[in-house]
Amino acid sequence: MTLTHEPIEGEHFVVVSETTGDSWEIVVGLEVHCELATATKLFCGCPNMFGDEPNTNVCPVCLGLPGSLPVLNHNVVELAMRLGRALHCEVEPSVFARKNYFYPDMPKDYQVSQFDQPINVDGWLDLPDGTRVGIERAHIEEDTGKNTHAGGSGRIHGADYSLVDYNRAGVPLVEIVGRPHIRHPEQAKTYIDELRAILLTTGASDAKMEEGSLRVDANVSVRRVGDTALGTRCEVKNLNSLRSLGRAIEYEARRQVDLLETGERIKQETRHWDEGAGRTRAGRSKEEAEDYRYFQEPDLVPLAPSAEWIAAIDAAMPPLPAARRDELASSAGVAVTESSVVIAVQRDLDQLALATIAAGGDGKRVLTHVEHNLSGDGAADLNPATFAQLVGLELGGQLTATQAKTVLAEMVTSGRAPDVIAAELGFEAMDSSELEGIVDGLIAESPEEWADFCTGDDKKRGKLQGFFTGKIMKATKGQADGKAVAALLESRRADRG
């Protein structure tokens, strides 16, 4: 069965079942674990470092040796609160709890986490498309070690033997529990992009999905359009990239619609995404639900950050992506949802763009360059004044768009002024009579193609437009302005008709 995504009033999305023609809504809530970028672990002084030799960053505390006790890392609380405030959460007095279950990668066979009294509650995150996704909580917990299963299936069940690396055990995590306000696979990916930007901006995490410092689980359910109650959800794990996230949500929604349309029920369960097979699979079924027997961690004292501490965090908060987009869009005179605005902020080039606009550069042209021509290193070091100068040359007709792109690349490399580079490359504004002469000469050289261009169907004309444009560009060594060429060809065709 295929599902077609259709936007409703530009806000919600539905999927249409091709089997029944019924409309369904996908509902997604994301749980994100991110490792905090502290120098040391949550409860001990061991380095918080990815990629070191196994079991080298360990001590009695993070190995959970008998008699050892945890001591809370102050910096973890700082970073967790920074993230919480960036997500518009309230910082509440909180307590740590033990989540009890047996697993060999967990040295104490319980995980220290926060349960009924988390540090950050009730916030939100605004997506570039204007959607506001609620944040239920963002709490502190410790990471586990890492198992490697040798032989058999590569999973713990049936492995010949297993190795455990405890370097990651006790690394500080924040789990960000989003409310089920996401309605589309792409929106889920955007949410993660946006969250990553906030994590990087606040310095809370390096947020690398490929190194596992940002891990995403998706709670997916579907419901018929118009229903207000949530459907039964499945939690999809093992999502190692944004691509997997989008595909897994799409697959899972399709699977659930299929089941529901054939009269079956959705079983609430954990499912693992298999990227190779492109499907989710149910986890090994457990005879009964896990009972984690949470209770307050008696080895730690309650956490009550002072109002002064929270105020200091707010005061030092760097501008966040949503605010940066607002500022840039208003300065450039474009909509905040424009892709160029989103990309400029993603690439950390919004300050450059703002300074260039302030130096007199046209907002739309500046953003076009940022979006299409400034993806490489060194762009942020561009001089806004010379960048503005380049945009001026382009708008004044002294440089074509293609030439401007070339000059800009050279500016990034050499830092020299655009007029100097343009002169060196022999880029001069071609006056229109000169271009007309070249075009008329080429038309005369290829009468058959010209006739076909003038009378042929759209397809043929498109092809021949490419033919003539290519010849003109060759003749002008690329200095002709593409738009001017197209306009000239069109006007000659009209003259002929």
Place this chain on the structure above:
Amino acid sequence: MSAIPSTALEIAAAVRSGEVSAREVLDDHLARIDAQDGEINAFNLVMVDEARAAAAAIDTQVAAGQDPGPLAGVPLALKDNLCTRGIPTTCSSRILEGWRPPYDATVVQRVNAAGAVSIGKTNLDEFAMGSSTENSAFGPTRNPRDTSRVPGGSSGGSAAAVAAGFAPISLGSDTGGSIRQPAALCGVVGVKPTYGMVSRYGLIAFASSLDQIGPFSTTVADSALLLEAIAGHDGRDSTSINAPVPSLLESLGQGVDGLRVGLVTELMGEGIAPDVAARVRQAADALTAAGAQVGEVSVPAAAYGLSAYYLIAPAEASSNLARYDGVRYGMRVDAPTTAEMNAATRTAGFGDEVKRRIMLGTYALSAGYYDAYYGKALKVRTLIVRDFEKAYADFDLLLTPTSPTTAFKFGDKTADPLSMYLNDICTIPTNLAGHPAMSVPFGGGSDGMPVGVQLLAPALGESTMFRAAAVLEAAAPALDEVWS
């Protein structure tokens, strides 16, 4: 060789002055252990080589004119749930077989720094769960006063070591009475300090919110000396109190004139042996004679302490003891899957009482039962704190029996866990409140076995508590004195 003094204060003074050497002191105690511990079984391990090296180092310091510290050359026994670097630490459990901690407990570091000579690791009820030391995987410890009787527990080895003269001082841990009850049954002094006064770093946890390390000694002054050495803030224990250590030795001569002492009515009636209750009244009279104002006080919630304790302590224990899973250290019984290996290891490694409490605690925390059991127990705990607050509005100290009876015979209570649990009825409330308490020997029972009376104080009230303890020590009848 000069005569070896018997108390820690005297030994330290003699070693510091060069009157006797730490080696002589050690040899004297090792000889006693050698002669008698085969029968008593106070020690899981006698650290002969390490102790000799430590004593030699003390003697070198003294010879060089340096002061080794307030415990210079004093032999000290450590309960075998205190981590000692490179030395087996077993909790008297098979499950920790072969494990050597890579670090010293904070208290071990502190007694070493004060010049003490750690002489051995003492026996206990497995993971400190018990009141008779009969739950040890390495056989019971015998009461030095009568080897047909238990020494109490769970720190039975540490109490017996001091009572038998194997060491003038020792360290134990007290979760529900595990220092005070064996102190009472063996006729020595035992102190449970305020929760957080002594660092728990390196104490293998039984119930983290209740565990506290404390001293045993033959005299009140020696307990003051040892507590001063181990107390004080430790950055490695988040529950450690950041407050100055009280000067306990200084408080000893201050008497009790004008102090208000309350006799807790709930702990003087049903369940308390008449001979024990009579000794407590005699102790109250001694305090009155010394100028204290003694009255009766009710602490109603104390009656529910035992029930709350046997939910809270097992709940925490069920989590604390989860890590003994065969994966990283200690015993492992191989099996086809990890879960089966965990189960086989724990089945073989833990004794019955430990299993019983893990099951109790797991049940108390389970979904659907939490509110009725663990949650309710926490409320009772709050009530106990409140009732103590009320009592301490009118009284400076409280007085109770330490144990309902004197030392009982081996096997008397092993068939009925509940009767064993009742041993802790007088000691448990202070653990739930986090308050200090201590047991002071005060004559004998009708069977001629020692009776201990318990002094209770509000949090950080150790100085006042030790003042009264010194008065009781001076007034205590001899063990064989017939009571009337």
